[in-house]
Amino acid sequence: MTENLAPGQVWAPSACTLPTAERPLRVAEFDALFAETVRAVRRPGRERLRLELDFTPAGAARAAELAARENGCCSFFTFVLTVAGGALTLEVTVPPEHADVLDALAARAGAAPPGETSPGRAGSPA
Numbered sequence: 167m168t169e170n171l172a173p174g175q176v177w178a179p180s181a182c183t184l185p186t187a188e189r190p191l192r193v194a195e196f197d198a199l200f201a202e203t204v205r206a207v208r209r210p211g212r213e214r215l216r217l218e219l220d221f222t223p224a225g226a227a228r229a230a231e232l233a234a235r236e237n238g239c240c241s242f243f244t245f246v247l248t249v250a251g252g253a254l255t256l257e258v259t260v261p262p263e264h265a266d267v268l269d270a271l272a273a274r275a276g277a278a279p280p281g282e283t284s285p286g287r288a289g290s291p292a
Contacts, residue, residue, distance in 0.1 A: 182239055182240045192235075192236070193274075195232055196232065196271070196274060197274060199228060199229060199232055200217075200274060200275045200276065202220075203219045203220045203222075203225045203228065203229065204217050204218070204219055204275055204276075205218050205219065205220060206218040207272065207275045207276055209272060212262075212265045212268075213259055213260050213261070213262060213265050213268065214257065214258070214259050214268075215257070215258040215259075215268055215271060215272050215275070216255060216256075216257045216258075217229075217255065217256045217257075217258070217275060218253065218254070218255055219254040219255065219256060220254065221249075221252055221253060221254045222254075225254060226247065226249060226254055229247055229254075229256045230247050233245035233247065233256065233258075240267075242260055242261055242264050242267075243258060243259075243260060243264075244258070244259045244260070245257070245258055246259075258271065
């Protein structure tokens with residue numbers, strides 16, 4: 167992760183153990199996931215982000231693998247990947263003290279403010 171993903175937003179707090187040199191690569195991986203698989207973004211609350219993904223085995227595997235690696239360096243994230251009823255959803259939650267980190271992640275995904283919905287970034291370049 168980088169410390170300046172969007173003006174005034176911090177994604178990598180001091181709790182992140184990912185080496186600084188690897189953070190831009192991780193950001194690029196999230197950007198690619200958002201651009202290529204996210205179809206809708208919802209913010210049901212300040213500490214929750216819900217990403218509706220393309221319903222494919224490859225999309226599920228990609229999201230799961232990236233979430234597992236991110237949780238390895240930023241253990242404050244909780245990722246829940248749900249496959250149900252022909253839909254694939256990745257929900258991300260954080261404790262209140264890391265809501266600003268989720269704000270930055272949501273901004274990268276093209277999210278609306280908490281409590282609102284925005285369309286995904288389908289077809290957007292990474």
